[in-house]
Amino acid sequence: MNGLREILAFVVLCMCTGIGLANTPELTGDRPVKVFILAGQSNMEGHGQIRSLDHLGDDPKYGHLLKLLKDPDGSWAVRNDVTISYQAEQREEQKGPLTVGWGASANEIGPELMFGTILGERYKEHVLLIKTAWGGKDVFCDFRSPSAGKPVGDEAVLLEKQGSEGGSREIGVYYRKMISEIKECLANIQDVVPGYHGQGYEITGMAWFQGWNDFCQWPARVEERQVGLGIIDAYPRNLANMIRDLRQDLGVPDLPVAIGELGVGGHEMTRRAHNPRDREAVAMAKFRNAQEAVANDLSLRNVTFVPTLDFWDTRLEELRVMAETYDRVKKEQKIQNTPDNVLPTKELSDEYRRLGGHWYCHYNGSAANYSLIGYALARALDAHVSLAPTPPMGWNSWNAFEKDIDEGKIKAIADAMVTSGMRDAGYTYLVLDDAWMASRRDEDGRLVADPEKFPSGMKAIGDYIHGKGLKFGIYEDRGKMTCQQLPGSLGHEQIDMETFAAWGVDYIKMDSCFAESNGRMSSEHYALFRKCIRATGRPIVLSISDFGNAAWAWGGKESAQLWRTSNDIYPWMDSIYACAETSAGDRAIHPAFNGLWQFAGPGHWNDPDMLQVGNLKDMEAGRREVADRAHFSLWCILAAPLMAGNDLRTMSDQTRKVLTAPELIAVNQDRRGIQGYKVLHEGGREVYNKPLADGTTAVLLLNKSREKADITVRWDQIGLAGSQPVRDLWTREDLGEFQDSFTAHDLAEHEHRVIKVGKPGPPLPAPSPMPLDKYTVTRRGETYLSDLYYIWKSGNAPVYDATFGGEPIRIAGRTFDKGLGAKGKCAVMFMVNRRADRFRATVVMDDTSPDDAKGRFRVHSEDFFSNKVLWDSGEMTKGSPAKEIDVALKDVQCLMLVFDGKNALGNWADAHVVRGSADN
Ligand code: GAL
Numbered sequence: 062m063n064g065l066r067e068i069l070a071f072v073v074l075c076m077c078t079g080i081g082l083a084n085t086p087e088l089t090g091d092r093p094v095k096v097f098i099l100a101g102q103s104n105m106e107g108h109g110q111i112r113s114l115d116h117l118g119d120d121p122k123y124g125h126l127l128k129l130l131k132d133p134d135g136s137w138a139v140r141n142d143v144t145i146s147y148q149a150e151q152r153e154e155q156k157g158p159l160t161v162g163w164g165a166s167a168n169e170i171g172p173e174l175m176f177g178t179i180l181g182e183r184y185k186e187h188v189l190l191i192k193t194a195w196g197g198k199d200v201f202c203d204f205r206s207p208s209a210g211k212p213v214g215d216e217a218v219l220l221e222k223q224g225s226e227g228g229s230r231e232i233g234v235y236y237r238k239m240i241s242e243i244k245e246c247l248a249n250i251q252d253v254v255p256g257y258h259g260q261g262y263e264i265t266g267m268a269w270f271q272g273w274n275d276f277c278q279w280p281a282r283v284e285e286r287q288v289g290l291g292i293i294d295a296y297p298r299n300l301a302n303m304i305r306d307l308r309q310d311l312g313v314p315d316l317p318v319a320i321g322e323l324g325v326g327g328h329e330m331t332r333r334a335h336n337p338r339d340r341e342a343v344a345m346a347k348f349r350n351a352q353e354a355v356a357n358d359l360s361l362r363n364v365t366f367v368p369t370l371d372f373w374d375t376r377l378e379e380l381r382v383m384a385e386t387y388d389r390v391k392k393e394q395k396i397q398n399t400p401d402n403v404l405p406t407k408e409l410s411d412e413y414r415r416l417g418g419h420w421y422c423h424y425n426g427s428a429a430n431y432s433l434i435g436y437a438l439a440r441a442l443d444a445h446v447s448l449a450p451t452p453p454m455g456w457n458s459w460n461a462f463e464k465d466i467d468e469g470k471i472k473a474i475a476d477a478m479v480t481s482g483m484r485d486a487g488y489t490y491l492v493l494d495d496a497w498m499a500s501r502r503d504e505d506g507r508l509v510a511d512p513e514k515f516p517s518g519m520k521a522i523g524d525y526i527h528g529k530g531l532k533f534g535i536y537e538d539r540g541k542m543t544c545q546q547l548p549g550s551l552g553h554e555q556i557d558m559e560t561f562a563a564w565g566v567d568y569i570k571m572d573s574c575f576a577e578s579n580g581r582m583s584s585e586h587y588a589l590f591r592k593c594i595r596a597t598g599r600p601i602v603l604s605i606s607d608f609g610n611a612a613w614a615w616g617g618k619e620s621a622q623l624w625r626t627s628n629d630i631y632p633w634m635d636s637i638y639a640c641a642e643t644s645a646g647d648r649a650i651h652p653a654f655n656g657l658w659q660f661a662g663p664g665h666w667n668d669p670d671m672l673q674v675g676n677l678k679d680m681e682a683g684r685r686e687v688a689d690r691a692h693f694s695l696w697c698i699l700a701a702p703l704m705a706g707n708d709l710r711t712m713s714d715q716t717r718k719v720l721t722a723p724e725l726i727a728v729n730q731d732r733r734g735i736q737g738y739k740v741l742h743e744g745g746r747e748v749y750n751k752p753l754a755d756g757t758t759a760v761l762l763l764n765k766s767r768e769k770a771d772i773t774v775r776w777d778q779i780g781l782a783g784s785q786p787v788r789d790l791w792t793r794e795d796l797g798e799f800q801d802s803f804t805a806h807d808l809a810e811h812e813h814r815v816i817k818v819g820k821p822g823p824p825l826p827a828p829s830p831m832p833l834d835k836y837t838v839t840r841r842g843e844t845y846l847s848d849l850y851y852i853w854k855s856g857n858a859p860v861y862d863a864t865f866g867g868e869p870i871r872i873a874g875r876t877f878d879k880g881l882g883a884k885g886k887c888a889v890m891f892m893v894n895r896r897a898d899r900f901r902a903t904v905v906m907d908d909t910s911p912d913d914a915k916g917r918f919r920v921h922s923e924d925f926f927s928n929k930v931l932w933d934s935g936e937m938t939k940g941s942p943a944k945e946i947d948v949a950l951k952d953v954q955c956l957m958l959v960f961d962g963k964n965a966l967g968n969w970a971d972a973h974v975v976r977g978s979a980d981n
Contacts, residue, residue, distance in 0.1 A: 092186040093260055094250065097442070098267040099173050100239055103196035104323070105270040106149070107164030107171015109428030111137075113417040114161065114170065117429040126436060129178050130161075137161045143181040144254050145173060146246045147192040156246075156253050159190065170428050172270055172321070172435030179439035183447075189254055189262065191246050193239045199274040200299045201292045203235040206306035209299045215291030236303060240310050264313045266442035269300075270321035270434065273422060276348045293347050297354040301361055314827060315662060315733065317363045319441040320352055321434055325422055327373025357616070357894070360830040363662050367441045372433040377416050377425045384413035448602055449622035451730040452666045452702045453568065455490025455534060456483070460632070460671055460706025464496035464545055467514040470710075471522055475529045477709035484531060486721040487730060488705060490568045490602075491526050492534030495545045502548055507560050508537075523565040534568030534602075535561060539586050540575025551579055555593045562597035569594075571621075573607040576926040583607065583926045584615045584954065591620035604668065604702075609643055610924040611853035611890050613657055615955050618665035623702050626657060630670035632678050634688050634811065638765060640669040641695045645739060645749070647858075651836070651850035658736035659830035661700055667736065668702050675707030675716035684811070689719045690791065691763060691811040697729035698737035698749045698761045698815070724790040725815060728759040735827050737761065740778040745810075746770050750779045756822035759790070761815050764808035773804040774818075780825040781818060790815040838896040838974055845879045845973045846891050852955065853924075856886035859958075864907050865966045872905050872943045877970040882907070883960035884967075890924070890957040897950045897974035904934055905943035907966035914939050916962025918969070920946065922953045943970070950974065 099105055114137075118127040132138045143159040151166065159177040164170040177190045198204060201216050212220050212232065223230060247264075251257045276293050300320075308316045326333070326345060333342035356366035387410045419426020424434075456478060458466045475491055478484045497519070499509045510519045523533040537557060538549040550557045550571070561569060571590060579586065587605060594601045605612045605624035612624035627643040630636055642648040644667045645656040657667045674689045696703060705720055712720075728751060737751030737759065745766025751759045758779050762772040776782050787796045787803055796816070805814040819825070833839055836850040847861040857865070860882035864870055870877040880902070881889070904918040918934040921927065931948045950956065956974070960967040 094187045094189050094254055094257070094262040095180070095184050096189045096191060096247070096262050096264045097176070097180060098243060098264070099171075099176065099190055099192040099194070099270075100267060101194050101269050101271040101321075102198045102274060103165070103194075103272045103423065104321075104431075104434075105171055105192070105194035105268075106196050107169055107173065107194075107431055108419055108423035108426055109164060109170045109431035110417050110419055110426045111161050111164075111168055111170060111428060113415065113426065114428035114432070116416050116427070117432055120429060120433075123433055123436070126175065126432065129182065130174065130432075138178075140178065140181050141255070143177040143188040143190065145177060145190045145192060146253050147173075147194075148242055148246075149194075158255075163192070164431075165196065169426075171431050172268065172438055175432040175435035176268065176439045177435075179436055180443065183439075183443055187254055187256075189246075189250070191243050193242045195235055195238075196272070197274060198235050200271070200303065201275060201295060202230050202232055204239070204303055205233045205299060206236045206303040207233070208306050209302040214295070216295055219292055236306070240307065243311065264311055264316060266317045266319065267307070268319045268321060268438040268442065269304075270438065271323065273323065273325070273345070273348070275351075276344045293344070293351050296348070296351040297358065300352075300355045301358050304355070304361060304364060312823065314824065315363050315735075317365070317442055317663065319365045319367050319438045320356055321367045321438050322349055322352055322369045324369030324371075324373050324434070325424065327370050327375060327378070329373075329375070329378075331370065358833065360659070360833055363664070365441045367434075367437050369434050369437060372430050372437070374416075374425070374427055374430055377413070377427055377430075380409055380413040380416065381418075381421060381425055384410040384418070448600055448664060449666065450663045451732060451734060452700050453490055453602055453604075453623060454487045454703040454726075454730070455492055455532070455568070456488055456705045456709060457492040457494050457534070457570070457671050459494035459536075460630070460673055460676055461708045463494075466493060466497060468517060468522060472525055473710050474708075475526050475531060477712070478531060479529050481709055481712060481717055482721055483705065483709065483717075484529070486723065487726055488703070488720075490532045490534040490704070492536065492568055492570060492704065493522070494536045494570065495538075495543050495572070496547065497536070498543075498547050500547055502553070506553060506556055508548060508553075508557055520564045527565060532567035533565055534570065535564075535566050536570045536572065537561075538572040538574050538576075539590070540573065540577075540579060542575050544572060544574035549575060550590075551576075554589050555596065558590065558593035558597055558601075562594070562599040562601070566599075566601060568602040568604065570604045570606050573610070573926050576607075577928040579926070579928075581927070582615075582922070582929065583610065583612070583924050584617075584619070587612075587617065587620040607924070607926060609649055610926055611649075611955065613660035613667065614852040614890060614892055615923050618660075622664055623666040623668045625670060626667045627669045630673055632673040632676040634677070634691075637673060637688075637692045637695075641699065644669040644699050644701065644736070645695070646742070649853055649855075651852070651854075651858075653835070653850045654831055655738055655828075656736075658699075658738040661734070661736040663732070663734040666700060666702055669696070669699065671702075671704040671706040672696060672720075673706055674719055675705075675712055686715055686719070687809075688811045689716065691765075691813055693719050693722070693725060694761050694763070694791075694813055694815050695749075697725045698751050698759060700729060700731075700734060700736040700751070703729055722791065724788075724793055724817070728753070728790065728815070728817075731759075733824060738828065740774070741772075746772050748772060748774045748778070750774075752780070752825040752827055753817075754824060756824055757817050757819040758825055759815065759817050760803075761813060762803075762805045762808070763813035764810060767810050769807055769809050771804055771806050772808060773802050775802040776818070777801075779818065785818050786820060788817045790817055837892045837894045838976060841976045843973045843975050844897070845971075846956075846958075846969075847879050847881055847972065849891055851889045852892045853890040853957075855888045857884045859883050859887055859889050859969075864909070864968055866907070866909050868909070870968045870970045872903060872968075872970055877903075877968075880968055880970040880972055881958070882966065882968055883958075885964060886961055887967075888925070888957060888959040890955050893950060893953055893956050893974055895952055895954055896976055897953065897956075898977045899975045900931070900946065900948050900950055900956060900973075901975065902946045902972035903943050903970040904937075904946060905968050905970065906937050906939050906941060906962070907968050908939065910939050910962070910965040910967075912939060914962055914965035916960060916965040916967045918944075918946075918967060919959045919961070920948060921957040921959060922950075923955050924957065937967075939965075 139160040334346035417426030424430040603621040627640040733754035741748035865882040865884040920932040922929040
């Protein structure tokens with residue numbers, strides 16, 4: 062990471078976007094106070110010695126951050142725009158302006174100082190930090206929240222043991238304290254925030270940062286630690302429950318949460334963990350994995366894991382070792398007998414004290430370390446809410462022009478985005494798709510614009526776009542070539558991201574043509590792009606373009622803000638509805654999920670591809686308009702990115718009205734960020750519901766079938782009852798009050814209504830996401846894949862526990878109860894979450910296949926583009942004997958089974974994974 066540039070760019074961004082810089086109370090105005098919760102235990106309390114804070118300035122990467130903490134005269138800044146409330150018993154002050162000294166004691170800081178500083182810079186609104194932290198507490202008992210239930214297994218054993226040693230403990234007491242402190246502070250906000258005049262508040266995010274009490278249990282004797290190890294397994298569940306309960310108790314269902322990794326010992330600690338006898342390192346590594354698992358729990362949404370290993374100061378670590386040796390040697394009075402050159406000097410010891418010199422597990426007392434952690438936590442929450450807090454909106458060149466783009470056209474489109482009102486309606490990104498580049502890189506290996514199409518170069522185009530108040534997007538491909546066979550980014554990731562940043566790019570669509578020969582996992586490759594983008598310091602949206610290869614399952618949200626869920630969209634309704642069904646229905650995922658809604662949210666969106674509004678072919682004008690609206694309504698209700706794909710220079714007024722319909726766009730851009738989901742699907746009649754931030758809900762009633770239909774939504778399907786006001790969002794008329802339901806009458810094909818139902822108030826409940834045990838491996842021992850819902854499929858959906866034809870699976874006289882039946886092309890993915898050691902199955906061609914049928918079974922790790930084949934049957938014919946599969950699944954997140962055979966049927970008999978009884 063190139064921190065310095067990152068910071069500068071961040072600050073410059075703040076300036077360019079008019080985000081208020083510190084200490085400008087007049088700017089805080091009437092907007093609700095932004096509230097952030099800082100919770101955890103000793104490391105959140107903070108033991109960074111203020112005397113060491115200047116050391117931050119020596120950091121080659123992050124040194125510039127120090128300036129943010131100081132006034133021009135060099136004294137520590139006191140921020141009038143950020144208030145902190147921290148009710149620690151040992152403190153005199155329990156609230157005040159943010160400055161140094163809000164750590165565990167008045168001589169110390171924790172992450173709060175830099176955290177609040179960064180967010181103070183970021184927001185115009187007043188920022189309130191509510192810090193609630195207690196040292197020596199743990200999640201399995203002290204912070205245990207109601208839904209975690211009673212401690213069981215190792216947890217119960219440990220509690221009893223501790224109780225019997227006189228440390229009797231009350232379950233959940235610190236969870237309750239945390240909630241009551243937050244609520245109390247908010248209830249008295251007028252006494253906490255200076256100048257508060259009733260503008261209200263918004264709980265915007267929470268950072269959780271803790272120490273080692275969940276594995277290094279009290280009393281911290283080595284033999285006790287072993288017992289503590291046992292409870293790490295329960296940690297992800299406990300912390301997830303705590304987050305869930307806290308969100309509910311505070312009434313913020315999707316509150317973004319950043320979990321700061323326990324980074325003590327840094328990367329060295331991770332290396333040490335390879336030695337199984339190094340108990341401390343093994344436990345810490347295990348604990349970090351448990352922390353990360355919370356963020357990977359897809360049922361939680363909006364939880365980010367924030368790596369902090371980079372912030373462990375190794376120089377300080379060396380100094381500590383030397384200082385301790387010095388102290389010991391001195392104490393033992395052996396100093397005279399030891400040769401000078403191997404002796405740590407007093408200077409080194411003093412230097413260690415100057416730079417913190419405090420307990421090792423508290424980051425050696427380094428205020429610099431704590432500041433960097435605060436920085437990373439703030440940035441994680443900020444990235445979450447700021448890169449794509451709502452689905453990105455813009456225009457992309459592909460659907461209108463394909464390869465045929467040039468400078469003149471793009472400039473004219475930029476002009477049209479302004480004059481047509483598209484920009485002001487929210488369409489911000491102007492994205493150049495494939496074929497903008499020259500067929501070769503320059504002699505330095507940099508991408509260059511096609512000299513004929515873009516003679517002034519890409520920087521100039523970017524400047525032009527920015528000059529119109531728009532943002533600049535560009536296309537690349539992660540393979541060796543783009544889909545149009547121009548230079549791809551494989552092996553040039555860093556230089557390409559640098560080039561884009563230098564051109565002022567704000568959005569990158571990263572395609573996947575030819576990526577199957579990359580020899581890289583998709584998850585790793587996109588993570589690499591994100592890392593390279595981060596290193597440039599420019600905030601850039603990353604869009605995964607991969608024809609819908611399950612990025613929602615393999616961790617796309619770790620690196621990107623949106624991912625394709627479908628194949629390419631074409632300008633006809635069958636294609637549009639098919640693309641929508643990848644996100645809304647069972648085209649890409651098991652029907653039990655009711656679409657992909659649970660995988661979307663602020664900062665990470667399902668993308669059923671770009672809009673074809675205005676491009677529809679083979680329709681007479683009247684029907685075309687209805688179809689355009691149906692397409693747009695679906696994309697709005699599905700919280701899909703709205704990337705227009707029509708020629709804006711010649712767009713009809715009718716098309717313009719569809720694309721800029723303000724109340725439809727408001728549904729798409731609703732800040733609660735819930736993707737709409739179906740509450741009715743009967744034949745071609747569909748009803749979708751999208752609960753909104755203001756307590757109302759948007760409903761789409763759509764007829765996809767040829768026959769006319771009446772479609773009804775009942776209030777009990779959308780969390781309402783009684784008499785409710787209804788507004789039509791296309792005609793922008795209030796339709797009056799409706800009792801119990803609303804019916805749209807006589808809808809012809811593609812005809813629909815989009816209505817808003819209910820009164821403003823507390824947000825309506827969203828449906829519960831699918832529980833993890835229904836689709837991931839959660840238990841030890843055997844898990845049959847047919848006991849899990851698949852997370853992705855392409856081609857025919859497999860039949861569970863039977864052949865594709867519905868017969869029992871039989872091989873050589875034996876009948877199998879479990880297994881999957883496949884036909885033709887059938888690729889299916891399961892989430893094993895790195896929790897399985899082996900995959901086992903017996904494969905055979907089904908004897909109902911045509912006589913000359915041939916088929917092939919393959920087992921992959923992750924998606925098609927990762928192309929990591931773990932097992933391959935080779936060609937099998939109808940008479941081939943069954944083949945046994947028994948393969949190791951080390952580090953496999955997603956397991957993909959592929960059957961390929963024209964018209965053929967194949968069986969994955971007994972398909973299951975095994976999770977060893979060993980501690981994995
Ligand atoms: C496809 C992609 C399209 C477009 C095209 C350019 O792979 O899905 O959206 O970008 O490549 O060649």
